[in-house]
Amino acid sequence: MRELSDDLLDWYDVHARTMPWRISPADRKAGNRPDPYFVWMSEIMLQQTTVAAVKDYFVKFTRIWPTVSDLAAADDADVMAAWAGLGYYARARNLLKCARTVVADHGGQFPADHDILLTLPGIGPYTAAAVSAIAFDLPETVLDGNVERVMARLNDEHTPLPAAKPILMDYARSLTPQHRAGDYAQAVMDLGATICTPRNPACGICPWRTPCKARIAGTAQALPKKTPKKKIPTRKGIAYVARREDGAWLLETRPENGLLGGMLGWPGSEWGESPDPDPPLAADWTALDAQARHTFTHFHLHLEVLTAQVDRIVLPDRGQFIAHDDFSPSALPTVMRKVFDLAAATLRHD
């Protein structure tokens, strides 16, 4: 009997997109499978992140660290610097933890079993299923934002997220085939990314247009329903950019946990309603005209930028001076790079 999954796999055979970590359906039929390390790396990077944003980072990481053993042996600071700009920096910390666990506890080989994958740092229900299916062709069911949307529409399910998750998971599981599980998982996600899009879905060319209950009901555009999100507050802060006579910059590595954890940044005040000044050293601080503005997931930030030129003698209360030649702004998270761009113009060191 022909299943819905077969219609989608036929569509995927023709329309599968090319990605650096992906094995084409034709190559997969020829017996090739992707490197589980590459699959895992891509899935971690793709968490809440678009394919376009991930591509260059994936190529860079797999070039610098071609195997999980190479990554496990890397310096933490090098990995954090390479991840800078991609966001959700806990992923980079867990990436290293996971690589080291795979080397230490699993002989340098990624486990294929969903439940064992779930025990690894940074791997949750989605990523465990994705690695198990895509790397090892085991019939696990992936449920990401794409699959949630496709399942909600296919079944005209109006229960709002996140309460609908178990319901949508049941729908998705009932459709998962026993064969070509890896291709199928990627096919549903490709469908959500290219046809069954959040707005203006291309129902006319959808391989599932006939069975789709939301298309019949005319509700596709409005699904999936979501519980409304509250608007986010604005916080203020002060960033201090000090430059020494020899060109060195005063930076600090942020605490492991919390926002921008483990990343390099400028010393600063607390971020809140009316932050108190908290300079990292005594100096003649000059305020820039412009503020650095940045929006995180759950608040806006307005950063006042103070700069200072300091002499070679001074010892900072916080942070450490990094020589000009050892510092690259590309190692900064985006908000800190915005501060750098504002401050650098006034702190030229010739």
Add this chain to the structure above:
DNA sequence: AATTCGGGGAC
């Protein structure tokens, strides 16, 4: 069950 984690592209 809610909140905390980034950043950018599409609209």
Add this chain to the structure above:
DNA sequence: GTCCCAGAATT
């Protein structure tokens, strides 16, 4: 500006 993205960890 809003919404969303191949979510996980924490509270």
